[in-house]
Amino acid sequence: MTTTSPQAVAVSAAPALAVRGLRKSFSGRTVLDGLDLSLARGEFLALLGANGSGKSTALRCVVGLESPDAGEILVRGRPADTAPLRRRMAMIFQQIHLVHRRTALDNVCAGALGRLPLHRSLAPILFPRELREEAMLCLDRVGMADRAAEPAGRLSGGQRQRVAIARALCQRAEIILADEPVSALDPAAAEQVVALLADLAHEQGLAVAAVLHQPDLARRHADRVAGLLHGRATLDTPAATLTAADLATLYAPDRDRDGHADADADDHDRHAYTPDLRHADREPR
Numbered sequence: 692m693t694t695t696s697p698q699a700v701a702v703s704a705a706p707a708l709a710v711r712g713l714r715k716s717f718s719g720r721t722v723l724d725g726l727d728l729s730l731a732r733g734e735f736l737a738l739l740g741a742n743g744s745g746k747s748t749a750l751r752c753v754v755g756l757e758s759p760d761a762g763e764i765l766v767r768g769r770p771a772d773t774a775p776l777r778r779r780m781a782m783i784f785q786q787i788h789l790v791h792r793r794t795a796l797d798n799v800c801a802g803a804l805g806r807l808p809l810h811r812s813l814a815p816i817l818f819p820r821e822l823r824e825e826a827m828l829c830l831d832r833v834g835m836a837d838r839a840a841e842p843a844g845r846l847s848g849g850q851r852q853r854v855a856i857a858r859a860l861c862q863r864a865e866i867i868l869a870d871e872p873v874s875a876l877d878p879a880a881a882e883q884v885v886a887l888l889a890d891l892a893h894e895q896g897l898a899v900a901a902v903l904h905q906p907d908l909a910r911r912h913a914d915r916v917a918g919l920l921h922g923r924a925t926l927d928t929p930a931a932t933l934t935a936a937d938l939a940t941l942y943a944p945d946r947d948r949d950g951h952a953d954a955d956a957d958d959h960d961r962h963a964y965t966p967d968l969r970h971a972d973r974e975p976r
């Protein structure tokens with residue numbers, strides 16, 4: 692008879708990703724101030740927050756592009772400080788990092804480089820047939836199979852972002868972290884890419900977090916919204932119940948670190964940034 696240890700049960704029930712007490716300063720300036728976040732399998736989380744609130748730094752710390760000063764990053768309950776656990780995460784950026792002269796298919800195959808023997812990863816011609824087949828399935832999943840042979844540089848921004856997502860799938864990432872994936876896209880392409888990220892969470896069980904500067908997109912497609920203010924998650928709410936008041940608190944320039952109004956802020960600062968709240972208070976989905 693096999694028995695499961697309480698520790699193993701705790702790990703299997705753990706969220707796909709948990710961030711606890713994350714701290715990061717640059718030159719003595721606090722950017723992350725004890726950030727807590729969690730992300731479940733099958734969940735699409737939108738990260739909102741004003742410029743400079745620490746969203747990119749948080750994602751960069753999670754994937755290991757920055758070293759946090761303190762805090763814990765757990766993947767399925769285990770510290771994410773080993774290469775195999777880090778490979779479970781893929782990051783997608785606003786600036787899409789594809790090799791433009793290579794085909795979409797080659798770029799997607801590159802997602803598997805971390806698990807290929809070195810000699811197979813040196814030249815695309817050596818990508819094994821099985822990998823190319825897997826990459827084709829990934830391109831098909833993002834609706835780009837018919838452009839597989841096209842050099843990435845000839846694709847539109849939205850198409851390139853979908854190829855970057857296919858590359859994350861080919862990496863077999865379980866967690867996708869997207870930093871402003873649609874900020875450079877037109878509204879239709881942005882809607883398509885965010886809907887795709889939501890589908891990957893809901894249909895494939897991936898854990899997906901995306902920094903968005905469009906509360907409306909978050910409301911339409913995300914399950915949950917976390918809002919960062921001065922490097923802390925001060926808002927955590929189902930996306931469907933996100934209110935104009937939530938957004939006003941998050942984006943008001945005159946909020947202190949606890950989200951309270953700062954009586955000293957002058958009127959110019961107070962009106963420096965007004966998010967588009969026109970649709971924020973409509974009925975939940």
Ligand SMILES: Nc1ncnc2c1ncn2[C@@H]1O[C@H](COP(=O)(O)OP(=O)(O)OP(=O)(O)O)[C@@H](O)[C@H]1O
Pocket residue numbers: 717718722740741742743744745746747748749
């Ligand atoms: N490598 C770095 N060195 C110094 N300062 C940095 C570094 N990276 C980020 N910062 C600073 O940390 C603060 C938070 O930056 P971050 O990019 O995380 O914010 P953000 O919420 O993603 O903003 P945005 O919405 O504008 O992308 C900013 O003031 C930024 O200048």
